[in-house]
Amino acid sequence: MMTDEISSILEKEANAVRNIPVSSNYAEAVNLIVEYVHARGGKLVTSGMGKAGQIAMNIATTFSSTGTPAFFLHPSEAQHGDLGIVQANDIMLLISNSGKTRELVELVSLTRGLVPDMKFIVITGNxxxxxxxxxxxxxxxxxPAEVCPLGLTPTTSTTVMTVIGDILVVSTMKRIGFTNTDYAKRHHGGYLGSKSREQSKKE
Structure with missing residues (x-):
């Protein structure tokens, strides 16, 4: 691959991030997460299919490691009993590029059958x-258009989904005043655990 091809891909990905629509919806989403998880004692439940599901899983683990309890719920497994993880005072974050993913549309209906007033945050390209x-x-x-030469494989779309997840995580961390000490309590192993313990001593 030529370096100019690499530069072109990087530029397209960067432009996609720059063009993520910014609105007050982010503040509203963070307000809901803080209210339901931190004030009401619920948890954040994320879901998605395929590549979007992998992003949803990553977002859940990042939230959990930064003080906001979160779980990934596979939308297909939800139909076979895993929906039981959902409780009152939870909030759900659903990710679908098309906004038409059958399993997620069905998940909304099934969830409302269990928790009628469930709130949903949706990340979508549509x-x-x-x-x-x-x-x-x-x-x-x-x-954004996918950088995949076929225009099909989730590439650029998953990049922006990840960034939106990062925005929600970082904004929530700031709202709840998450510290190095808090991080160290949740992350005992590896370099990050050691670094957080060192930094917590300075707080």
Missing amino acids: PESELAQEATVCLPTGA
Whole structure:
């Protein structure tokens, strides 16, 4: 691969991040997470299919390691009993580039059968989609074109999904005043655990 091809891919990915729509919806989403998880004692439940599901899983683990209890719920497994993880005072974060993912649309319906007033935060490339219409708060990705030469493989779309997840995590950390000491209590192993313990001694 030529260096100019690499530079082109990097530029397209960077532009996609720069063009993520910014709105007050982010503040609303963080307010909901803080209210339901930290004030009401619930948890954040993330979900998605395929590559979007892997992003949802990563977002859940990042939230959990930074003071906001979160779990990934596979939308297909939810239909076979795993929906039982959902309780009152939880809040859900759903990710679908198309906003039409059948398993997620069904998950919304099934969840409301269990917790009728469940709030949903939706990250999607299609703010007019069925899933977006079900959302309490919708966070559009800007629907960037994939850098995949076929225009099909989730590449750029998953990049912006990840960044949106980072925005939610970092904003929530600031809202709850998460510290190095708090981090060290949750992350005992490896370099990051050691570093957080060192920094907590300075707080």
